Amino acid sequence: xxxxxxxxxxxxxxxxxxxxxxxxxxxxxxxxxxxxxxxxxxxxxxxxxxxxxxxxxxxxxxxxxxxxxxxxxxxxxxxxxxxxxxxxxxxxxxxxxxxxxxxxxxxxxxxxxxxxxxxxxxxxxxxxxxxxxxxxxxxxxxxxxxxxxxxxxxxxxxxxxxxxxxxxxxxxxxxxxxxxxxxxxxxxxxxxxxxxxxxxxxxxxxxxxxxxxxxxxxxxxxxxxxxxxxxxxxxxxxxxxxxxxxxxxxxxxxxxxxxxxxxxxxxxxxxxxxxxx
Ligand code: UTP
Numbered sequence: 001x002x003x004x005x006x007x008x009x010x011x012x013x014x015x016x017x018x019x020x021x022x023x024x025x026x027x028x029x030x031x032x033x034x035x036x037x038x039x040x041x042x043x044x045x046x047x048x049x050x051x052x053x054x055x056x057x058x059x060x061x062x063x064x065x066x067x068x069x070x071x072x073x074x075x076x077x078x079x080x081x082x083x084x085x086x087x088x089x090x091x092x093x094x095x096x097x098x099x100x101x102x103x104x105x106x107x108x109x110x111x112x113x114x115x116x117x118x119x120x121x122x123x124x125x126x127x128x129x130x131x132x133x134x135x136x137x138x139x140x141x142x143x144x145x146x147x148x149x150x151x152x153x154x155x156x157x158x159x160x161x162x163x164x165x166x167x168x169x170x171x172x173x174x175x176x177x178x179x180x181x182x183x184x185x186x187x188x189x190x191x192x193x194x195x196x197x198x199x200x201x202x203x204x205x206x207x208x209x210x211x212x213x214x215x216x217x218x219x220x221x222x223x224x225x226x227x228x229x230x231x232x233x234x235x236x237x238x239x240x241x242x243x244x245x246x247x248x249x250x251x252x253x254x255x256x257x258x259x260x261x262x263x264x265x266x267x268x269x270x271x272x273x274x275x276x277x
Contacts, residue, residue, distance in 0.1 A: 001122055001123050001147060001148065001151060001159060002121050002122040002123065003047060003048070003049065003121060003122070003123045003124070003125060003144060003147075003216065004048070004049055004050050004051055004120075004121045005049060005050075005051045005052070005053070005118075005119060005120065005121040005124050005125070006044035006049045006051075006052050006053070006124065006125035006126070006127060006140075007052075007053045007055060007112050007115045007119075007124060007125070007126050007127075008037070008040055008041070008044070008052060008053070008054050008055070008127050008128075008129065009055040009102070009108065009111035009112055009126070009128055009129065010025065010027045010037065010054055010055065010056055010060060010063055010129040011055050011056050011057040011060065011101070011102035011105070011111055012057075012105065012129065012264075013057070013105065014026040014264075016264065016265055016266065017266060023059075024062070025037075025059075025060045025062060025063055026129075026263075026264070026269075027040075027060075027063055027129045028062060028063065028066065029263065029269060029273075030273070030277075031132070031263075031272055031273055031276045031277050032273075032276065032277040035066065036129070036130075036132065036263050037063055037066065037129070038066065038067075039132055040127045040129065040132075041067065041092070041095070042138075043127060043138045043139060043140050044125055044127060044140060045095065046138040046140060046141050047125065047138075047140050047141055047144045049125055049140075050094070050095060050096060051095070051096045051097075051098065051121075052095060052096070052097050052098070053097075053098040053099070053100060053115045053118050054097070054098070054099050054100075055100055055101075055102050055111045055112065055114050055115060056099060056100075056101060056102070057101065057102055057103065057105075058101070058103070061099075064097055064099045067092045067095070067097050068097075069089075069090075069093065070089065073089065074086055074089055074090065077089070098115075098118055100114040100115050100118065101114065102114050106234060106235050106236055107230075107232075107235035107236045107237045107238075108128065108237060108238045109225050109228065109235075109236035109237045109238040109239075109240065109241055110225075110235065110236035112126060112222075112225070112238065113222065113225045113226065113236060116222045116225070119219055119222055121219065122159060122218065122219055123147070123159055123216050123217065123218050123219065124216070124217055124218075124219065125140050125143075125144075125214075125215070125216055126213075126214070126215040126216070126217060126238075127139075127140065127213065127214055128213030128214070129213075129264070130213060130262055130263050130264030130268075131164075131212050131213035131214060131260055131261070131262060131263075131264075132260070132261045132263055132272055132276070133164070133212075133214070133256055133258045133259070133260050133261075134258050134259050134260075134261065134275070134276055135256070135257050135258020135259065136257070136258070137257070137258070139164050139212075139214045139256055139258070140214060140216070142164075142254055142256050142257065143162045143163075143164060143214060143215070143216050143254055143256075144162075144216065146162055146189075146190050146252065146254040147160060147162045147216055147252075149190065150162075150190070150250065150252055154250070157250050158218065158220070158248065158249055158250065159218040159219075159220075159249075160218070160249065160250040160251065160252050161215065161216065161217045161218060161221065161242060161245065161249060161250075161251045161252070162215065162216040162252050162253070162254055163179065163193070163211045163214075163215050163242075163251070163252070163253045163254070164211065164212045164213070164214035164215065164253070164254060164256050165179060165191060165209040165210065165211060165212070165253035165254060165255045165256070166209070166210050166212050166255065166256065166260055167208055167209055167210075167255060168208055168209075168210040169208070170202045170205065170208050171202055172210070173199070173200050173201070173202050173205035173208060173210065174199050174200065174201060174202070175199065175210070176199065176210030176211060176212075177196055177197070177198050177199070177210065177211040177239040178196070178197050178198075178199075178200055178205045178206060178207060178208070178209065178210055178211075179191065179193045179195070179196055179206070179207060179209045179210075179211065179253050180193065180194050180195030180196065180197065180206035180207060181193065181194065181206075181207055181209065181253070182194040189254055189255040189256075189257070190252060190253075190254055191209065191252060191253040191254070191255065192250070192251075192252055193246070193251040193252060193253050194246070195243075195246070196211075196239050196242055196243050196246070196251075198237065198239050198240075209253060209255065211239070211253070212256075212260055214256075215238070217238075217242075218249060220245070220249065221238075221241050221242070221245060221249075224241040224244050224245055225238075225241045227244070228240040228241050228244055259275075261275070261276070
């Protein structure tokens, strides 16, 4: 499996952090001395990804700028002998960054669809801007290993999609896409998905395994996305494309190891900054 590209959708308005998100994207909030977005880029690099596409909206250009080379600053640091800082700054020198715009907030699937023409990799990592997983292995490392295991066991099958799953409290199922699991084809943390339901009421949820913001999807998902605008005000939701693919694409979930932080809420960010900062 060629997994050389990742899409990081960070076009959201960050309304839960207003007013200051009028001028600073929430993804640049620091955890210690590292912005959340750099932690996500590092997560992509942890599986050998070399090309990253940010999906941004107007006013969030400082996200890609963070990763741009600054030759004059580098020269200055060199002349001052601050070599460790220089090393930090050149950390992303070999990564190819790309930017696309999402001009309207029309759903998570709509966000990644903006990068369709950029995608050349067989499989693509998708890391939404809010979720950080802290553990011995990064979230994407765990998903990639799980994908490779599946492909080794079923070499004749098409490339699978792999979703990061978390066992959430039943009363919270309404906040997540929930996976319906085929237990007979599941093994430990690796779950074969036979159905997906977006934000079900607790009583209607087929399980308590919720999708969090990390995926590996096959390139074929991008062909399905344009056709799945939902009844929810014309939104394009990634989960609807995956539901449409269930009939011909093996979809799995991996119940990741480690602790997840949702940095998209002020409380979640505070918790992450205290624990990881
Ligand atoms: P959120 O649901 O947290 O939305 O998106 P938001 O706009 O960022 O924040 P609030 O709800 O207004 O406070 C989760 C992730 O998906 C991205 C966001 O940037 C964030 O990283 N996203 C969401 C998009 O890129 N485009 C969208 O249309 C929606």
